Amino acid sequence: GAVVSQHPSRVICKSGTSVKIECRSLDFQATTMFWYRQFPKQSLMLMATSNEGSKATYEQGVEKDKFLINHASLTLSTLTVTSAHPEDSSFYICSAPEVGNEAFFGQGTRLTVV
Amino acid sequence: GNSVTQMEGPVTLSEEAFLTINCTYTATGYPSLFWYVQYPGEGLQLLLKATKADDKGSNKGFEATYRKETTSFHLEKGSVQVSDSAVYFCALTQGPGTYKYIFGTGTRLKVLA
Numbered sequence: 468g469a470v471v472s473q474h475p476s477r478v479i480c481k482s483g484t485s486v487k488i489e490c491r492s493l494d495f496q497a498t499t500m501f502w503y504r505q506f507p508k509q510s511l512m513l514m515a516t517s518n519e520g521s522k523a524t525y526e527q528g529v530e531k532d533k534f535l536i537n538h539a540s541l542t543l544s545t546l547t548v549t550s551a552h553p554e555d556s557s558f559y560i561c562s563a564p565e566v567g568n569e570a571f572f573g574q575g576t577r578l579t580v581v
Numbered sequence: 582g583n584s585v586t587q588m589e590g591p592v593t594l595s596e597e598a599f600l601t602i603n604c605t606y607t608a609t610g611y612p613s614l615f616w617y618v619q620y621p622g623e624g625l626q627l628l629l630k631a632t633k634a635d636d637k638g639s640n641k642g643f644e645a646t647y648r649k650e651t652t653s654f655h656l657e658k659g660s661v662q663v664s665d666s667a668v669y670f671c672a673l674t675q676g677p678g679t680y681k682y683i684f685g686t687g688t689r690l691k692v693l694a
Contacts (some may be wrong), residue, residue, distance in 0.1 A: 471624065501680065510585070511670070511684040560625065564680040572617070572625035 470494060471563050473573025480551055480580055488546045488576045490561030496541035497563035501570070502534075505558040514559075517544040551580040583608040587671045587685030594661055594692050602656040602688045604645075604671035612673040614638075614647050614654040615682070619668045628656075628669070632677050661692045 470493040480486050490500055500517040515525045515536055523536035533555075535547040544563075548555050560575040587604040594600060606612065613632045617625040629638030634649035643658045654671060671685040 473624065476622070499680070501682075503682075503684075505687075508589075508686060510686050511682070513681055513683075516681070562625075562680070562682070569615075569627050569630065570680045570682065574622070574624040575619075 471561065471571045471573045473561055473576060475576060476574055477577045478579070480578070482552055482580055483550055485547055485549045486551055486578060488548075488559055488561075488578075490544045490546070490563065490573050492542045492563045492565075492571070495563075495565045497544075497565070498541060499564065500538060500544040501562045502536065502544075502546050503560045503562070505560070511560065517546075517561075548578065551578070553580045556580045583612070583673065583675075583683050585671050585673055585683055585685040587669075587688055589686065590668075590689040592688060592690045594690070596663055596692055596694055597660045598692075600656070600658040600661045600665075600690065602669055602671075602690070604654045604656065604685060606652050606654065606671075606673050608652075608673055608675075608683075611676055613676055613679075614645070615672045615674070616643070616645055616654070616656050617670040617672060617684075619670065619687075621667070625670065661690070663692045663694050666690055666692045 472491045498519045502514045503511040505511045517538040519538045525531045538544040561573045562570040564570040584607045615630045616628040618628045629640045631638040631647035637646045668687045670687045672682045
């Protein structure tokens with residue numbers, strides 16, 4: 468079946484630095500990808516929709532200047548958490564829908580900001 | 582707005598026990614309903630889905646029935662195995678061909694030998 472690869476799976480960074488998370492569709496093209504975030508004991512919440520060749524669309528309450536999304540090719544979307552702070556520590560996961568099929572999810576990234 | 586509520590875990594069962602994980606939803610229209618499973622260190626995998634009322638999704642011995650009258654999509658398995666230990670997420674989308682998911686909080690299942 469279709470596979471979505473997300474990297475890294477875990478990252479620890481210092482407060483004030485930026486972290487980039489990659490999401491790749493390995494055997495299909497995805498013009499749209501989605502980024503979700505999960506805080507402890509809460510649901511996975513949609514953050515933004517990544518659109519190949521155009522700007523991402525963000526859900527209400529998500530700071531677009533803090534969470535930069537780039538969808539430069541049909542198989543790669545990146546999420547950069549800029550000037551990370553401890554409150555950004557969370558589990559981030561991407562998904563990519565395959566046309567005519569369901570959405571496939573990456574392994575997720577556990578971000579810890581210290 | 583749309584939402585999904587599922588029972589909090591962790592759920593700990595002995596091997597061959599019966600499993601139920603409750604899931605209820607709030608949605609307008611006719612949502613599609615899903616159960617995803619996340620094994621340790623892996624991504625979310627689709628376990629089963631149902632796209633209309635009274636549909637039953639099934640896979641690997643797991644079943645769930647789309648109950649519009651009770652807005653529920655409870656996950657069941659007659660006899661769990663140690664290898665079923667994972668986190669289970671109930672989710673919905675607004676319908677077939679839409680890909681913005683609304684998830685429940687996830688329920689961790691631990692099966693003991």
